[in-house]
Amino acid sequence: MTTRILAISGSLRTDSVNTALLRAAATVAGDDTWFEVWCGLGAIPPFNEDGEDDTPAAVADMRATIAGADAVLISTPEYNGSIPGQLKNALDWASRPYGDSVLTGKLVGVTSASPGEYGGAWAAEHLGKVLRIAGSQVVDPSFSLPLADVAFQPGTAVLRDPAHTAALTELVAALQAAARPALAIAS
Numbered sequence: 320m321t322t323r324i325l326a327i328s329g330s331l332r333t334d335s336v337n338t339a340l341l342r343a344a345a346t347v348a349g350d351d352t353w354f355e356v357w358c359g360l361g362a363i364p365p366f367n368e369d370g371e372d373d374t375p376a377a378v379a380d381m382r383a384t385i386a387g388a389d390a391v392l393i394s395t396p397e398y399n400g401s402i403p404g405q406l407k408n409a410l411d412w413a414s415r416p417y418g419d420s421v422l423t424g425k426l427v428g429v430t431s432a433s434p435g436e437y438g439g440a441w442a443a444e445h446l447g448k449v450l451r452i453a454g455s456q457v458v459d460p461s462f463s464l465p466l467a468d469v470a471f472q473p474g475t476a477v478l479r480d481p482a483h484t485a486a487l488t489e490l491v492a493a494l495q496a497a498a499r500p501a502l503a504i505a506s
C-alpha cells in the first residue's frame with residue numbers, strides 16, 4: 320500500500336530553505352511512499368470572499384492535489400513572527416467551504432525553517448492553529464529547523480546534523496502511521 324504525501328512549501332524563493340527541508344523529508348519517506356514537493360503557491364490569486372464561488376483554475380488544481388493526498392506536509396517560512404501571506408492566502412482558499420473543504424479531516428504535518436535560532440517556531444505554531452481551525456488533524460511532533468542557511472550540505476537538500484534528520488524522520492513516520500489506518504479501510 321503506497322502512502323501519498325503532498326509536501327507544500329510556503330516559500331516562493333528559488334533557494335528556499337523550506338523547500339530544501341521538504342526535499343530532505345522526501346529522502347527519509349521510503350520507497351512505499353509517493354512524495355511530491357508542490358511549489359505552486361505563486362499561482363494562487365488573492366482570496367476575495369465576493370468571488371469565491373467562481374473558483375480560479377489554480378485554486379481548483381491545488382484543492383484537487385490536496386484532496387488526492389493521504390497526508391500533507393507543510394513547511395513554512397517565518398515572516399514577522401508568523402506565516403507568510405502567500406501561504407495563508409492559499410490555506411484560506413483551501414479551507415472553503417468551511418467544514419467541508421479539502422482540509423477538513425486532512426492529516427497534516429508541520430515544519431518550519433529559518434536562518435534564525437528558533438527555526439521559525441512561531442510560524443509553525445501559527446500554521447498549526449490555522450490548520451486546526453480549518454478542521455485538519457495536525458500530526459505531532461512538528462519540527463522547526465534552526466540556522467537553516469547553514470543546516471544543509473552546500474548546494475544540496477542533505478541535512479548536516481543527524482539530529483535534524485532524526486527529527487524529520489520522526490515527523491514523516493508519524494504522518495505515515497496516521498495515514499495507514501485510513502488506507503487499510505479504503506482497500
Ligand SMILES: Cc1cc2nc3c(=O)[nH]c(=O)nc-3n(C[C@H](O)[C@H](O)[C@H](O)COP(=O)(O)O)c2cc1C
Nearest residue numbers: 330332335336337396397398399400433434435439
Ligand atoms: C518579510 C520578512 C520577514 C521575516 N521575519 C522573520 C521572522 O520573524 N523570524 C525569522 O526567523 N525569520 C524571518 N525572516 C527571515 C526568513 O526566515 C528567511 O528569509 C528565510 O530564508 C525564508 O524562508 P525561505 O528560505 O524558505 O524562503 C523574514 C524574512 C522576510 C523577507
